[in-house]
Amino acid sequence: MASPLRVLVTGAAGQIGYSLVLQIAKGDVFGKETPIVLVLLDIPPMAAVLEGVQFELTDCALANLTGVEAVTNEKDAFTNIDYAFLVGAMPRKEGMERKDLLAANVRIFKSQGAALAEFAKPTTKVIVVGNPANTNAFICAKYAAGKIPARNFSAMTRLDHNRASAQVAIKSGVTVGNVKNVIIWGNHSSTQFPDVSHAKVNKNGSEVDAVSAVGDSAWLQSGFISVRGVTVQKRGAVIIERRKLSSAMSAAKAACDHIHDWYKGTPAGSFVSMAVPSDGSYGIPEGLIFSFPVTISNGEWKIVQGLELNDFAKEKIAVTTKELLEERDEALAACGESKQ
Ligand SMILES: NC(=O)c1ccc[n+]([C@@H]2O[C@H](COP(=O)([O-])OP(=O)(O)OC[C@H]3O[C@@H](n4cnc5c(N)ncnc54)[C@H](O)[C@@H]3O)[C@@H](O)[C@H]2O)c1
Numbered sequence: 001m002a003s004p005l006r007v008l009v010t011g012a013a014g015q016i017g018y019s020l021v022l023q024i025a026k027g028d029v030f031g032k033e034t035p036i037v038l039v040l041l042d043i044p045p046m047a048a049v050l051e052g053v054q055f056e057l058t059d060c061a062l063a064n065l066t067g068v069e070a071v072t073n074e075k076d077a078f079t080n081i082d083y084a085f086l087v088g089a090m091p092r093k094e095g096m097e098r099k100d101l102l103a104a105n106v107r108i109f110k111s112q113g114a115a116l117a118e119f120a121k122p123t124t125k126v127i128v129v130g131n132p133a134n135t136n137a138f139i140c141a142k143y144a145a146g147k148i149p150a151r152n153f154s155a156m157t158r159l160d161h162n163r164a165s166a167q168v169a170i171k172s173g174v175t176v177g178n179v180k181n182v183i184i185w186g187n188h189s190s191t192q193f194p195d196v197s198h199a200k201v202n203k204n205g206s207e208v209d210a211v212s213a214v215g216d217s218a219w220l221q222s223g224f225i226s227v228r229g230v231t232v233q234k235r236g237a238v239i240i241e242r243r244k245l246s247s248a249m250s251a252a253k254a255a256c257d258h259i260h261d262w263y264k265g266t267p268a269g270s271f272v273s274m275a276v277p278s279d280g281s282y283g284i285p286e287g288l289i290f291s292f293p294v295t296i297s298n299g300e301w302k303i304v305q306g307l308e309l310n311d312f313a314k315e316k317i318a319v320t321t322k323e324l325l326e327e328r329d330e331a332l333a334a335c336g337e338s339k340q
């Protein structure tokens with residue numbers, strides 16, 4: 001048997017954690033053939049709950065789950081890990097924007113960035129789920145710099161990508177497996193820009209542009225993006241309003257999709273949305289953790305180049321970029337650093 005991958009889930013006693021750990025343990029992310037050791041981290045007051053989750057995972061009797069470790073300190077959590085799902089953070093409540101969590105959550109990611117640098121493998125790959133996800137990932141990468149390359153850090157916009165793909169499928173009268181190349185640009189926040197102008201739909205066996213498959217351009221420029229919040233941009237707030245808890249099942253599934261594709265690669269001709277450090281593509285300031293369309297091969301992502309952006313798209317991308325720059329400066333101040 002190959003040596004197991006060591007996979008850390010932080011916030012493992014929380015609601016996303018509860019859905020996520022089973023999906024990882026049963027092979028949805030790294031494949032059913034890959035042995036896994038799951039490391040579950042939460043804060044000390046959650047130790048008993050965490051132990052309950054550990055017991056349940058053991059009771060699932062999964063063939064390739066070779067170990068489950070429940071820990072409440074960063075050294076034990078981060079030592080020698082291969083992948084980190086950084087979920088543990090405060091969720092927003094009704095009426096809040098995700099950036100309202102910045103001051104409370106950013107310090108967690110400063111500390112975990114330093115722990116990654118000290119204890120993790122230099123090849124460790126990280127997805128930040130805890131909100132505000134892009135800015136938390138920026139801070140985490142900053143404090144791990146010198147040990148773990150910035151390109152190993154990402155934030156999750158796959159949930160928005162999945163939400164957008166599902167809406168296009170419903171409007172086009174197909175199942176979601178027939179939709180590809182939707183793009184989420186920018187921040188995982190209400191300024192994100194869900195863009196279908198490069199998306200494709202397989203309708204009755206032939207591939208057509210999503211715009212013609214949907215057949216409703218007015219809806220694509222308004223209702224699809226945010227009609228009283230029920231579609232993509234503000235979907236998270238609507239879930240909180242209905243469930244009185246933030247999305248968990250769909251968030252866990254999206255985190256699995258994100259790491260699955262990073263590990264296994266994207267199919268030829270397809271791209272997915274992932275918030276990664278900008279290299280200046282599309283004029284986005286370097287280093288900002290920005291959601292782009294990416295292709296992935298051999299564990300390395302590449303930003304899709306050369307997509308044409310019309311004035312509508314450029315305007316939307318400018319708004320989300322401005323918000324990310326403001327969040328970055330606020331986060332640096334909260335960490336006691338000067339602005340960039
Ligand atoms: N990026 C996305 O698309 C997306 C989607 C859904 C939720 N989220 C975010 O994910 C985060 C978790 O959501 P949830 O619903 O699971 O929340 P939750 O409150 O149910 O669970 C969070 C868990 O994190 C733990 N935690 C807090 N500080 C920690 C630390 N320093 N180290 C380890 N664990 C810590 C808490 O004790 C708790 O068990 C929130 O910030 C939420 O807003 C992001």
Ligand SMILES: O=C(O)C[C@H](O)C(=O)O
Nearest residue numbers: 092098235236237246247
């Ligand atoms: O909206 C939230 O606060 C939770 C999450 O980020 C989501 O998009 O559902």
